[in-house]
Amino acid sequence: MLDQPLRLAIVSRQEVVARGLTAMLADYPDRVTVVALASAYARAKGVDVVLYDTLGLHRSDASDLDHLIQKTDAKVVIYSRDMRPDLRARALARGVDGWVSMSLHAGELVEAVERIADGKPTEDQVDWIGHEAGLSPREVEVLSLITQGLSNQDIADRLFLTINTLKSHIRQSYKKIGVSSRAQAVAWCMQHGFAPPDA
Incomplete structure (x- = not known):
């Protein structure tokens, strides 16, 4: 205390x-x-x-x-x-x-x-969405924006990333969650707690 x-x-x-x-x-x-x-x-x-x-x-x-x-x-x-x-x-x-x-x-x-x-993590600090799939917070952020319907260019602009860096994050994210298309990624996200586009 x-x-x-x-x-x-x-x-x-x-x-x-x-x-x-x-x-x-x-x-x-x-x-x-x-x-x-x-x-x-x-x-x-x-x-x-x-x-x-x-x-x-x-x-x-x-x-x-x-x-x-x-x-x-x-x-x-x-x-x-x-x-x-x-x-x-x-x-x-x-x-x-x-x-x-x-x-x-x-x-x-x-x-x-x-x-x-005091610089100590809370008990559930690592329990962010996607943690079980091994996603980093940045990868979750990218997937979140994909789920919201943003284009790659819009996401890159919003996150101040080059388009190549963004595509790298997307490839890594897709690999971790076991999908190969944007539609599959959105479906995975919706099943795992990401908010729908109109939330």
């Missing part, structure tokens, strides 16, 4: 999520203090951990997440809906420090955040 409470900020596009988390964490004032950020692009000075709602990955280009990862000293932890493991994998590929599930109870959430802040 830490000498003083962790200073934690919440970044969510949904007020109900931010307020709900704040209320949950208020039961643990000796372990966690929720602080406000002016925006996701704030410097997060004095903040130990930022909880980032994965919905931001679905509704934006995630530049705010990239800012938090690259321009702040805070640990960035994804707060993920279990039904969108593809977004969690995309966040892991971008370099977040960890993720926690929205299904956790308040005490479990505090414990998970403390572990990540």
Whole structure:
């Protein structure tokens, strides 16, 4: 246990999520203090951990997440809906420090955040979608975007990859999941928890 409470900020596009988390964490004032950020692009000075709602990955280009990862000293932890493991994998590929599930109870959430802040993985940290198939977070990110219907060029542009690097990721991914076509890859993804295009 830490000498003083962790200073934690919440970044969510949904007020109900931010307020709900704040209320949950208020039961643990000796372990966690929720602080406000002016925006996701704030410097997060004095903040130990930022909880980032994965919905931001679905509704934006995630530049705010990239800012938090690259321009702040805070640990960035994804707060993920279990039904969108593809977004969690995309966040892991971008370099977040960890993720926690929205299904956790308040005490479990505090414990998970403390572990990540201390540089320790949570028990289910390696349980990202595609892990059993041996997919890396980057490969999951690529498959996720394929499942969303993006072309190779659109995916390469979005991920800042050359088209040849992207094709290499696609070949490796297909080999790992045992498919040989885009249609088969999409079918595999839909059967393994990736969100449909209109989710």
